[in-house]
Amino acid sequence: MKKITIIGSGNIGLSLAKGLVNKAYCKPDDITLTRRNLKLMTNEVAAGFNVSDNNIVAIYNADIVVLAVLPQQLKKVLEEIASSINPEKQLIISVVSGVSCEDVRKELGNNVQVIRAMPNTAIAIGQSMTCIASDNAIDKNMKDVTTLFETVGSVVTINEDLITSATALCACGIAFFLRSIRAASQGGVEIGFHAHDALKMAVQTAKGAADLLLLTQSHPEGEIDKVTSPKGCTIAGLNEMEHNGFSSAFIKGIKLSAKKAAGLYND
Numbered sequence: 001m002k003k004i005t006i007i008g009s010g011n012i013g014l015s016l017a018k019g020l021v022n023k024a025y026c027k028p029d030d031i032t033l034t035r036r037n038l039k040l041m042t043n044e045v046a047a048g049f050n051v052s053d054n055n056i057v058a059i060y061n062a063d064i065v066v067l068a069v070l071p072q073q074l075k076k077v078l079e080e081i082a083s084s085i086n087p088e089k090q091l092i093i094s095v096v097s098g099v100s101c102e103d104v105r106k107e108l109g110n111n112v113q114v115i116r117a118m119p120n121t122a123i124a125i126g127q128s129m130t131c132i133a134s135d136n137a138i139d140k141n142m143k144d145v146t147t148l149f150e151t152v153g154s155v156v157t158i159n160e161d162l163i164t165s166a167t168a169l170c171a172c173g174i175a176f177f178l179r180s181i182r183a184a185s186q187g188g189v190e191i192g193f194h195a196h197d198a199l200k201m202a203v204q205t206a207k208g209a210a211d212l213l214l215l216t217q218s219h220p221e222g223e224i225d226k227v228t229s230p231k232g233c234t235i236a237g238l239n240e241m242e243h244n245g246f247s248s249a250f251i252k253g254i255k256l257s258a259k260k261a262a263g264l265y266n267d
Contacts, residue, residue: 015119019153065081167258
């Protein structure tokens with residue numbers, strides 16, 4: 001089993017580690033998690049993960065090094081580990097927004113294999129939508145990384161110039177869809193349901209809509225047509241939302257998130 005070191009134990013780093021273990025891709029002691037403050041890692045230690053506050057030590061036996069720090073922290077981390085990376089043995093996976101494979105190699109060396117991956121926090125329950133890309137990785141490494149992330153969700157291989165767009169649609173998108181579920185539940189409360197019932201109903205309805213598209217491979221508008229009848233209540237509600245800019249606001253939010261993600265590394 002490959003040894004994995006995840007540098008940066010924030011939401012995505014921890015979600016990846018827990019997802020891989022939950023789906024039996026590896027055992028907790030195959031993963032080393034790094035964080036500056038180890039006092040915050042007591043739960044992870046109890047779960048059997050290796051933890052470290054020294055990135056150089058943490059990557060020593062690693063086959064895969066996952067960069068999962070904030071974009072603003074990455075340059076310092078790369079400078080720190082550069083002399084300790086073994087290009088012949090170690091594969092670098094970066095889940096850092098707005099940072100190209102070339103940016104990483106500028107610090108670690110041109111002979112290092114780098115694959116960018118953009119998962120989302122649903123990776124913790126094995127339901128991530130992860131996009132992967134590289135400008136220099138060999139086919140075997142791309143297949144290995146695909147297999148790794150397929151363990152914890154769905155994977156699409158894309159051109160690297162679309163990774164920032166994937167960040168907005170898939171990673172930021174989790175928050176957008178969660179907010180829409182929250183809004184639906186608030187509407188439910190206003191029309192008479194208790195908050196906990198309204199939330200349960202909204203969550204299951206959203207899940208049903210997503211599963212319907214995944215299982216039937218149909219287009220959203222085709223499924224919408226099935227529930228919109230002439231002079232009906234569904235089309236009245238949809239049109240009211242559109243009059244108030246529902247689709248436009250969603251699209252504008254995705255576009256702005258993509259623009260923001262592209263500049264994070266240099267901000």
